[in-house]
Amino acid sequence: MVYVGRTHSTRVHHEVGVVQRCPRCGDTPFALVQASGAGSSHSAYMIDEAGARRRAALDAYAALLEEAITARGLVPCPSCGARDPRMPARLRRTLGLKAASAVVIFAGIGAPGVYVGYPWFGGVFLGIGLLFAVALGVEHLLRQRRLRARLTFVPPPPELRTTEPVMEDPEDGLAVYLGWDVPTPASAAAPPPPSEPTAPPRPAGRQKRPPTLPTARQKALPFLMLAGAVTGAVLLGWGADVWLEGHQTIHVINPCVSSADVRIGDATLALAPGAMVTVTRPEGRHHVQVSLQNGHSYETDITLENSVGQRLGRSTAFIFNVLGAEPLLWEEIVYVDERVHRKNPRPRARILMGVDFHAIRDVEYLFTEPPDEVELHGGAQQAIRTMLSRIQEDPIDVIDVATEQGLLNPNQALPYLEGHILGGDRRPELATRYLAVCGDARQDARCQAFLQKAGLTQEP
Ligand SMILES: [Zn+2]
Numbered sequence: 001m002v003y004v005g006r007t008h009s010t011r012v013h014h015e016v017g018v019v020q021r022c023p024r025c026g027d028t029p030f031a032l033v034q035a036s037g038a039g040s041s042h043s044a045y046m047i048d049e050a051g052a053r054r055r056a057a058l059d060a061y062a063a064l065l066e067e068a069i070t071a072r073g074l075v076p077c078p079s080c081g082a083r084d085p086r087m088p089a090r091l092r093r094t095l096g097l098k099a100a101s102a103v104v105i106f107a108g109i110g111a112p113g114v115y116v117g118y119p120w121f122g123g124v125f126l127g128i129g130l131l132f133a134v135a136l137g138v139e140h141l142l143r144q145r146r147l148r149a150r151l152t153f154v155p156p157p158p159e160l161r162t163t164e165p166v167m168e169d170p171e172d173g174l175a176v177y178l179g180w181d182v183p184t185p186a187s188a189a190a191p192p193p194p195s196e197p198t199a200p201p202r203p204a205g206r207q208k209r210p211p212t213l214p215t216a217r218q219k220a221l222p223f224l225m226l227a228g229a230v231t232g233a234v235l236l237g238w239g240a241d242v243w244l245e246g247h248q249t250i251h252v253i254n255p256c257v258s259s260a261d262v263r264i265g266d267a268t269l270a271l272a273p274g275a276m277v278t279v280t281r282p283e284g285r286h287h288v289q290v291s292l293q294n295g296h297s298y299e300t301d302i303t304l305e306n307s308v309g310q311r312l313g314r315s316t317a318f319i320f321n322v323l324g325a326e327p328l329l330w331e332e333i334v335y336v337d338e339r340v341h342r343k344n345p346r347p348r349a350r351i352l353m354g355v356d357f358h359a360i361r362d363v364e365y366l367f368t369e370p371p372d373e374v375e376l377h378g379g380a381q382q383a384i385r386t387m388l389s390r391i392q393e394d395p396i397d398v399i400d401v402a403t404e405q406g407l408l409n410p411n412q413a414l415p416y417l418e419g420h421i422l423g424g425d426r427r428p429e430l431a432t433r434y435l436a437v438c439g440d441a442r443q444d445a446r447c448q449a450f451l452q453k454a455g456l457t458q459e460p
Contacts, residue, residue, distance in 0.1 A: 041053070
Protein backbone atom coordinates (compact mmCIF):
# COMPACT_ATOMS: atom_id res chain seq x y z
CA MET A 1 0.00 0.00 0.00
CA VAL A 2 1.25 3.42 -0.88
CA TYR A 3 0.13 6.27 1.25
CA VAL A 4 -0.76 9.22 -0.94
CA GLY A 5 -1.37 12.68 0.34
CA ARG A 6 -0.22 16.22 0.16
CA THR A 7 0.80 18.59 2.87
CA HIS A 8 -0.33 22.15 2.38
CA SER A 9 1.84 24.75 4.07
CA THR A 10 0.87 28.36 4.35
CA ARG A 11 2.88 31.24 5.72
CA VAL A 12 1.24 34.61 6.32
CA HIS A 13 2.73 37.99 7.15
CA HIS A 14 0.52 40.79 8.34
CA GLU A 15 0.51 43.99 10.29
CA VAL A 16 -1.46 43.39 13.48
CA GLY A 17 -2.79 46.06 15.79
CA VAL A 18 -2.78 45.17 19.49
CA VAL A 19 -4.37 47.30 22.18
CA GLN A 20 -3.55 46.03 25.65
CA ARG A 21 -4.50 47.95 28.79
CA CYS A 22 -1.58 48.50 31.17
CA PRO A 23 -2.32 46.80 34.48
CA ARG A 24 -0.54 49.58 36.40
CA CYS A 25 -1.43 52.95 34.79
CA GLY A 26 -4.48 51.85 32.81
CA ASP A 27 -3.17 53.37 29.57
CA THR A 28 -4.23 51.64 26.32
CA PRO A 29 -1.38 52.22 23.86
CA PHE A 30 -1.74 51.03 20.27
CA ALA A 31 1.01 48.62 19.20
CA LEU A 32 1.75 47.70 15.62
CA VAL A 33 3.32 44.25 15.21
CA GLN A 34 4.85 42.88 12.00
CA ALA A 35 3.66 39.37 12.71
CA SER A 36 3.94 36.14 10.80
CA GLY A 37 2.45 32.72 11.20
CA ALA A 38 2.77 29.32 9.58
CA GLY A 39 0.24 26.53 9.27
CA SER A 40 0.10 23.21 7.54
CA SER A 41 -2.53 20.60 6.91
CA HIS A 42 -2.52 17.23 5.24
CA SER A 43 -4.97 15.90 2.70
CA ALA A 44 -4.94 12.12 2.88
CA TYR A 45 -5.18 10.39 -0.52
CA MET A 46 -5.48 13.88 -2.07
CA ILE A 47 -9.06 14.04 -0.86
CA ASP A 48 -10.36 17.42 0.27
CA GLU A 49 -7.51 19.48 -1.15
CA ALA A 50 -9.43 22.74 -0.71
CA GLY A 51 -10.29 21.88 2.87
CA ALA A 52 -6.66 21.15 3.68
CA ARG A 53 -5.63 24.46 2.15
CA ARG A 54 -8.19 26.33 4.25
CA ARG A 55 -7.16 24.53 7.44
CA ALA A 56 -3.53 25.44 6.76
CA ALA A 57 -4.49 29.10 6.25
CA LEU A 58 -6.58 29.15 9.45
CA ASP A 59 -3.70 27.66 11.45
CA ALA A 60 -1.33 30.22 9.95
CA TYR A 61 -3.60 33.13 10.94
CA ALA A 62 -4.08 31.73 14.44
CA ALA A 63 -0.28 31.53 14.81
CA LEU A 64 0.04 35.08 13.47
CA LEU A 65 -2.37 36.50 16.07
CA GLU A 66 -0.68 34.52 18.81
CA GLU A 67 2.68 35.92 17.82
CA ALA A 68 1.33 39.49 17.91
CA ILE A 69 -0.18 39.00 21.39
CA THR A 70 3.02 37.31 22.62
CA ALA A 71 5.13 40.21 21.30
CA ARG A 72 2.92 42.75 23.10
CA GLY A 73 3.18 40.75 26.32
CA LEU A 74 6.98 40.98 26.20
CA VAL A 75 7.20 44.77 25.86
CA PRO A 76 6.78 47.13 28.82
CA CYS A 77 4.14 49.85 28.90
CA PRO A 78 5.39 52.95 26.96
CA SER A 79 3.69 55.33 29.44
CA CYS A 80 4.84 54.02 32.80
CA GLY A 81 7.40 51.35 31.89
CA ALA A 82 5.55 48.59 33.80
CA ARG A 83 6.30 45.05 32.72
CA ASP A 84 3.52 42.51 32.62
CA PRO A 85 5.14 39.33 34.00
CA ARG A 86 2.47 36.96 32.70
CA MET A 87 3.72 36.41 29.16
CA PRO A 88 7.42 35.88 29.99
CA ALA A 89 6.35 33.47 32.76
CA ARG A 90 4.16 31.53 30.35
CA LEU A 91 6.95 31.26 27.78
CA ARG A 92 9.38 30.12 30.49
CA ARG A 93 6.96 27.40 31.57
CA THR A 94 6.70 26.12 27.98
CA LEU A 95 10.48 26.22 27.66
CA GLY A 96 10.89 24.40 30.99
CA LEU A 97 8.50 21.60 29.98
CA LYS A 98 10.13 21.22 26.56
CA ALA A 99 13.67 21.20 27.96
CA ALA A 100 12.78 18.71 30.71
CA SER A 101 11.05 16.47 28.14
CA ALA A 102 14.10 16.60 25.87
CA VAL A 103 16.37 15.51 28.74
CA VAL A 104 13.93 12.72 29.70
CA ILE A 105 13.65 11.51 26.08
CA PHE A 106 17.41 11.27 25.52
CA ALA A 107 18.10 9.92 29.01
CA GLY A 108 15.40 7.31 28.35
CA ILE A 109 17.04 6.28 25.08
CA GLY A 110 20.38 5.96 26.88
CA ALA A 111 19.03 4.22 29.99
CA PRO A 112 18.99 0.65 28.56
CA GLY A 113 22.70 1.07 27.79
CA VAL A 114 23.47 1.82 31.44
CA TYR A 115 21.30 -1.11 32.45
CA VAL A 116 23.14 -3.62 30.28
CA GLY A 117 26.52 -2.36 31.45
CA TYR A 118 27.51 0.40 29.00
CA PRO A 119 27.33 3.59 31.09
CA TRP A 120 29.04 5.65 28.35
CA PHE A 121 26.02 4.98 26.13
CA GLY A 122 23.71 6.53 28.71
CA GLY A 123 26.17 9.37 29.26
CA VAL A 124 26.32 10.24 25.56
CA PHE A 125 22.55 10.36 25.25
CA LEU A 126 22.14 12.34 28.46
CA GLY A 127 24.69 14.80 27.06
CA ILE A 128 22.74 15.10 23.81
CA GLY A 129 19.57 15.74 25.85
CA LEU A 130 21.27 18.49 27.87
CA LEU A 131 22.68 20.11 24.70
CA PHE A 132 19.22 19.97 23.17
CA ALA A 133 17.78 21.66 26.27
CA VAL A 134 20.43 24.40 26.04
CA ALA A 135 19.63 24.86 22.33
CA LEU A 136 15.94 25.25 23.20
CA GLY A 137 16.90 27.91 25.76
CA VAL A 138 18.98 29.86 23.24
CA GLU A 139 16.19 29.65 20.69
CA HIS A 140 13.78 30.92 23.35
CA LEU A 141 15.93 34.03 24.02
CA LEU A 142 16.41 34.76 20.31
CA ARG A 143 12.68 34.45 19.69
CA GLN A 144 11.89 36.94 22.46
CA ARG A 145 14.36 39.43 21.03
CA ARG A 146 12.97 38.96 17.52
CA LEU A 147 9.40 39.49 18.71
CA ARG A 148 10.24 42.63 20.68
CA ALA A 149 11.97 44.09 17.60
CA ARG A 150 8.84 43.65 15.50
CA LEU A 151 6.68 45.82 17.74
CA THR A 152 6.33 49.60 17.59
CA PHE A 153 3.94 51.87 19.48
CA VAL A 154 2.19 54.30 17.12
CA PRO A 155 -0.78 56.67 17.46
CA PRO A 156 -3.93 54.66 16.87
CA PRO A 157 -5.34 55.17 13.35
CA PRO A 158 -8.64 57.10 13.50
CA GLU A 159 -10.37 54.33 11.52
CA LEU A 160 -9.94 52.01 14.46
CA ARG A 161 -13.06 53.43 16.10
CA THR A 162 -15.27 51.89 13.41
CA THR A 163 -13.32 48.63 13.10
CA GLU A 164 -14.27 45.38 14.77
CA PRO A 165 -11.38 43.65 16.51
CA VAL A 166 -10.79 40.08 15.32
CA MET A 167 -10.12 39.08 18.90
CA GLU A 168 -11.17 40.73 22.11
CA ASP A 169 -10.90 40.11 25.84
CA PRO A 170 -12.66 43.01 27.60
CA GLU A 171 -11.72 41.66 31.04
CA ASP A 172 -8.06 41.77 30.21
CA GLY A 173 -8.42 45.00 28.24
CA LEU A 174 -7.14 43.34 25.09
CA ALA A 175 -8.24 43.94 21.50
CA VAL A 176 -6.50 42.67 18.37
CA TYR A 177 -7.04 44.19 14.93
CA LEU A 178 -6.15 42.67 11.63
CA GLY A 179 -6.59 45.62 9.25
CA TRP A 180 -8.89 48.58 9.84
CA ASP A 181 -11.69 50.17 7.88
CA VAL A 182 -10.51 53.07 5.75
CA PRO A 183 -13.48 55.37 4.97
CA THR A 184 -14.19 55.77 1.26
CA PRO A 185 -14.01 59.33 -0.16
CA ALA A 186 -17.77 59.28 -0.67
CA SER A 187 -18.62 58.43 2.88
CA ALA A 188 -16.00 60.90 4.11
CA ALA A 189 -17.57 63.68 2.03
CA ALA A 190 -21.11 62.87 3.07
CA PRO A 191 -21.26 61.47 6.52
CA PRO A 192 -24.26 59.25 6.92
CA PRO A 193 -27.22 60.56 8.83
CA PRO A 194 -27.41 59.39 12.43
CA SER A 195 -30.43 57.23 11.60
CA GLU A 196 -28.22 55.13 9.27
CA PRO A 197 -25.08 54.14 11.11
CA THR A 198 -22.21 52.95 8.90
CA ALA A 199 -21.36 50.13 11.23
CA PRO A 200 -24.22 47.77 11.90
CA PRO A 201 -25.07 47.72 15.58
CA ARG A 202 -23.78 44.77 17.41
CA PRO A 203 -26.40 42.12 17.98
CA ALA A 204 -27.55 42.27 21.57
CA GLY A 205 -26.08 39.68 23.86
CA ARG A 206 -23.36 38.72 21.42
CA GLN A 207 -20.57 37.09 23.33
CA LYS A 208 -17.02 37.92 22.45
CA ARG A 209 -14.86 34.99 23.23
CA PRO A 210 -11.71 35.84 25.13
CA PRO A 211 -8.61 34.98 23.14
CA THR A 212 -7.51 31.47 23.80
CA LEU A 213 -3.79 31.35 23.55
CA PRO A 214 -2.50 27.81 23.95
CA THR A 215 -1.25 27.21 27.47
CA ALA A 216 2.37 26.40 28.24
CA ARG A 217 1.44 22.76 28.59
CA GLN A 218 -0.43 22.67 25.27
CA LYS A 219 2.55 24.23 23.51
CA ALA A 220 4.88 21.62 24.98
CA LEU A 221 2.43 18.75 24.43
CA PRO A 222 4.28 16.92 21.60
CA PHE A 223 7.46 16.97 23.70
CA LEU A 224 5.62 15.78 26.80
CA MET A 225 3.94 12.95 24.88
CA LEU A 226 7.21 11.76 23.39
CA ALA A 227 8.89 11.95 26.81
CA GLY A 228 6.01 9.93 28.27
CA ALA A 229 6.24 7.32 25.51
CA VAL A 230 10.01 6.93 25.91
CA THR A 231 9.72 6.69 29.70
CA GLY A 232 6.93 4.12 29.33
CA ALA A 233 8.92 1.98 26.88
CA VAL A 234 12.01 2.04 29.11
CA LEU A 235 10.00 1.12 32.21
CA LEU A 236 8.18 -1.64 30.32
CA GLY A 237 11.41 -3.20 29.04
CA TRP A 238 13.06 -2.87 32.43
CA GLY A 239 10.02 -4.37 34.19
CA ALA A 240 9.92 -7.31 31.75
CA ASP A 241 13.63 -7.90 32.26
CA VAL A 242 13.37 -7.82 36.05
CA TRP A 243 10.41 -10.20 35.96
CA LEU A 244 12.18 -12.64 33.64
CA GLU A 245 15.33 -12.52 35.75
CA GLY A 246 13.27 -13.78 38.67
CA HIS A 247 11.37 -16.38 36.65
CA GLN A 248 13.65 -18.66 34.65
CA THR A 249 12.30 -22.06 33.71
CA ILE A 250 14.35 -25.18 34.41
CA HIS A 251 13.36 -28.45 32.75
CA VAL A 252 14.15 -31.24 35.22
CA ILE A 253 14.39 -34.76 33.79
CA ASN A 254 14.84 -38.11 35.52
CA PRO A 255 16.17 -40.56 32.93
CA CYS A 256 17.01 -43.26 35.52
CA VAL A 257 15.11 -46.47 36.18
CA SER A 258 14.80 -45.36 39.83
CA SER A 259 12.44 -42.58 40.77
CA ALA A 260 14.20 -39.49 42.07
CA ASP A 261 13.64 -36.53 44.38
CA VAL A 262 15.36 -33.41 43.07
CA ARG A 263 15.60 -30.45 45.42
CA ILE A 264 16.51 -27.09 43.81
CA GLY A 265 16.61 -24.31 46.38
CA ASP A 266 13.42 -24.70 48.40
CA ALA A 267 11.49 -26.63 45.74
CA THR A 268 11.45 -30.43 45.91
CA LEU A 269 10.38 -32.29 42.80
CA ALA A 270 9.41 -35.96 42.83
CA LEU A 271 10.16 -37.53 39.46
CA ALA A 272 9.08 -40.96 38.27
CA PRO A 273 11.47 -42.77 35.89
CA GLY A 274 11.50 -40.91 32.55
CA ALA A 275 9.50 -37.97 33.87
CA MET A 276 10.12 -34.32 33.02
CA VAL A 277 8.80 -31.38 35.07
CA THR A 278 9.47 -27.67 34.92
CA VAL A 279 10.24 -25.38 37.83
CA THR A 280 10.73 -21.61 37.91
CA ARG A 281 13.74 -20.17 39.70
CA PRO A 282 15.40 -16.75 39.75
CA GLU A 283 18.71 -16.35 37.97
CA GLY A 284 21.82 -17.02 39.98
CA ARG A 285 23.48 -19.97 41.68
CA HIS A 286 21.34 -22.78 43.08
CA HIS A 287 22.21 -25.81 45.13
CA VAL A 288 20.74 -29.08 43.85
CA GLN A 289 20.29 -32.25 45.93
CA VAL A 290 19.37 -35.49 44.16
CA SER A 291 18.11 -38.57 46.05
CA LEU A 292 17.33 -41.70 44.05
CA GLN A 293 15.06 -44.42 45.33
CA ASN A 294 17.84 -47.01 44.98
CA GLY A 295 19.77 -45.15 47.68
CA HIS A 296 22.20 -43.21 45.47
CA SER A 297 22.35 -39.47 46.15
CA TYR A 298 24.53 -36.53 45.18
CA GLU A 299 24.70 -32.76 45.34
CA THR A 300 25.76 -30.15 42.82
CA ASP A 301 25.47 -26.44 42.04
CA ILE A 302 23.93 -24.94 38.93
CA THR A 303 24.02 -21.35 37.68
CA LEU A 304 21.18 -19.77 35.74
CA GLU A 305 22.61 -16.86 33.82
CA ASN A 306 21.38 -14.71 30.94
CA SER A 307 22.29 -11.46 29.31
CA VAL A 308 19.52 -8.89 28.94
CA GLY A 309 19.29 -9.73 25.24
CA GLN A 310 18.90 -13.44 25.91
CA ARG A 311 16.34 -12.74 28.58
CA LEU A 312 14.17 -10.46 26.44
CA GLY A 313 14.83 -11.82 22.98
CA ARG A 314 16.15 -15.32 22.60
CA SER A 315 15.45 -17.60 25.49
CA THR A 316 17.99 -19.96 26.95
CA ALA A 317 17.03 -23.56 27.66
CA PHE A 318 18.07 -24.62 31.17
CA ILE A 319 17.94 -28.40 31.55
CA PHE A 320 18.84 -30.52 34.54
CA ASN A 321 18.89 -34.25 33.92
CA VAL A 322 19.71 -36.56 36.81
CA LEU A 323 23.25 -38.02 36.59
CA GLY A 324 23.61 -36.70 33.02
CA ALA A 325 21.87 -39.90 31.94
CA GLU A 326 19.57 -38.37 29.33
CA PRO A 327 21.06 -37.76 25.90
CA LEU A 328 19.76 -34.58 24.31
CA LEU A 329 19.76 -34.05 20.57
CA TRP A 330 20.60 -30.52 19.46
CA GLU A 331 20.08 -30.03 15.75
CA GLU A 332 19.65 -27.45 13.08
CA ILE A 333 16.71 -27.56 10.75
CA VAL A 334 17.36 -25.98 7.37
CA TYR A 335 14.36 -24.71 5.45
CA VAL A 336 15.13 -24.14 1.78
CA ASP A 337 13.14 -22.28 -0.84
CA GLU A 338 12.11 -25.10 -3.17
CA ARG A 339 12.24 -22.87 -6.25
CA VAL A 340 15.94 -22.32 -5.65
CA HIS A 341 18.15 -25.35 -6.06
CA ARG A 342 20.69 -25.19 -3.32
CA LYS A 343 23.26 -27.86 -3.00
CA ASN A 344 23.70 -29.71 0.26
CA PRO A 345 22.25 -27.72 3.03
CA ARG A 346 24.23 -29.24 5.88
CA PRO A 347 22.42 -28.96 9.13
CA ARG A 348 24.62 -29.47 12.16
CA ALA A 349 23.67 -31.86 14.95
CA ARG A 350 25.14 -32.78 18.31
CA ILE A 351 24.29 -35.32 20.95
CA LEU A 352 24.80 -34.03 24.47
CA MET A 353 25.20 -36.69 27.12
CA GLY A 354 26.94 -37.31 30.42
CA VAL A 355 26.42 -33.81 31.80
CA ASP A 356 23.60 -33.16 34.24
CA PHE A 357 23.11 -29.42 33.65
CA HIS A 358 22.81 -27.63 30.30
CA ALA A 359 22.29 -23.95 29.51
CA ILE A 360 21.74 -23.91 25.76
CA ARG A 361 21.35 -20.57 24.01
CA ASP A 362 18.90 -19.73 21.27
CA VAL A 363 16.84 -22.89 21.13
CA GLU A 364 13.82 -22.14 18.99
CA TYR A 365 12.02 -25.45 19.39
CA LEU A 366 12.53 -26.86 22.87
CA PHE A 367 11.01 -30.32 23.28
CA THR A 368 8.47 -29.47 20.58
CA GLU A 369 8.20 -30.44 16.95
CA PRO A 370 9.28 -27.74 14.50
CA PRO A 371 6.79 -26.74 11.78
CA ASP A 372 7.01 -28.33 8.32
CA GLU A 373 7.36 -24.94 6.68
CA VAL A 374 8.48 -21.51 7.72
CA GLU A 375 8.15 -18.18 5.99
CA LEU A 376 11.33 -16.82 4.42
CA HIS A 377 11.75 -13.10 4.85
CA GLY A 378 13.51 -10.44 2.84
CA GLY A 379 14.44 -12.55 -0.18
CA ALA A 380 16.25 -15.17 1.91
CA GLN A 381 16.67 -18.52 0.20
CA GLN A 382 16.99 -20.51 3.38
CA ALA A 383 16.27 -20.29 7.07
CA ILE A 384 17.97 -22.17 9.85
CA ARG A 385 16.16 -23.00 13.10
CA THR A 386 17.45 -24.92 16.07
CA MET A 387 15.68 -27.53 18.11
CA LEU A 388 16.44 -29.60 21.16
CA SER A 389 14.78 -32.93 21.83
CA ARG A 390 15.07 -35.76 24.34
CA ILE A 391 16.47 -39.11 23.34
CA GLN A 392 14.50 -41.52 25.49
CA GLU A 393 15.85 -44.71 23.99
CA ASP A 394 17.38 -47.59 25.86
CA PRO A 395 21.01 -46.60 26.62
CA ILE A 396 22.19 -49.84 25.02
CA ASP A 397 20.55 -48.82 21.69
CA VAL A 398 21.84 -45.26 22.05
CA ILE A 399 25.42 -46.49 22.42
CA ASP A 400 25.07 -48.94 19.54
CA VAL A 401 23.55 -46.37 17.14
CA ALA A 402 25.99 -43.63 18.15
CA THR A 403 28.95 -45.96 17.67
CA GLU A 404 27.63 -47.04 14.29
CA GLN A 405 27.20 -43.44 13.10
CA GLY A 406 30.51 -42.30 14.47
CA LEU A 407 28.82 -39.84 16.81
CA LEU A 408 30.10 -41.39 20.01
CA ASN A 409 32.28 -39.21 22.16
CA PRO A 410 33.77 -41.42 24.94
CA ASN A 411 34.26 -38.42 27.24
CA GLN A 412 30.48 -37.99 27.21
CA ALA A 413 29.50 -41.62 26.83
CA LEU A 414 31.36 -42.81 29.95
CA PRO A 415 29.64 -40.48 32.43
CA TYR A 416 26.36 -41.11 30.60
CA LEU A 417 26.63 -44.87 31.08
CA GLU A 418 27.88 -44.45 34.64
CA GLY A 419 24.79 -42.32 35.31
CA HIS A 420 22.50 -45.10 34.14
CA ILE A 421 24.34 -47.69 36.22
CA LEU A 422 24.22 -45.47 39.33
CA GLY A 423 20.56 -44.75 38.51
CA GLY A 424 19.71 -48.43 39.00
CA ASP A 425 20.21 -50.06 35.60
CA ARG A 426 22.15 -53.21 36.56
CA ARG A 427 21.79 -55.10 33.27
CA PRO A 428 24.97 -57.01 32.36
CA GLU A 429 24.57 -55.89 28.70
CA LEU A 430 24.86 -52.28 29.81
CA ALA A 431 28.00 -53.04 31.83
CA THR A 432 29.42 -54.78 28.75
CA ARG A 433 28.83 -51.65 26.60
CA TYR A 434 30.45 -49.63 29.35
CA LEU A 435 33.55 -51.82 29.36
CA ALA A 436 33.75 -51.63 25.56
CA VAL A 437 33.65 -47.83 25.56
CA CYS A 438 36.24 -47.84 28.35
CA GLY A 439 38.51 -50.02 26.24
CA ASP A 440 38.14 -47.72 23.19
CA ALA A 441 38.88 -44.69 25.33
CA ARG A 442 41.79 -46.44 27.06
CA GLN A 443 40.40 -45.56 30.45
CA ASP A 444 40.42 -49.04 31.99
CA ALA A 445 41.71 -47.85 35.36
CA ARG A 446 38.82 -45.39 35.76
CA CYS A 447 36.31 -48.05 34.74
CA GLN A 448 37.61 -50.68 37.12
CA ALA A 449 37.42 -48.17 39.97
CA PHE A 450 33.87 -47.21 39.01
CA LEU A 451 32.63 -50.79 38.70
CA GLN A 452 34.15 -51.66 42.03
CA LYS A 453 32.46 -48.67 43.66
CA ALA A 454 29.14 -49.57 42.06
CA GLY A 455 29.51 -53.19 43.25
CA LEU A 456 29.46 -54.57 39.70
CA THR A 457 32.89 -56.18 39.56
CA GLN A 458 31.57 -59.74 39.73
CA GLU A 459 28.71 -59.43 37.27
CA PRO A 460 30.13 -59.04 33.75
ZN1 LIG B 1 1.51 51.77 32.14
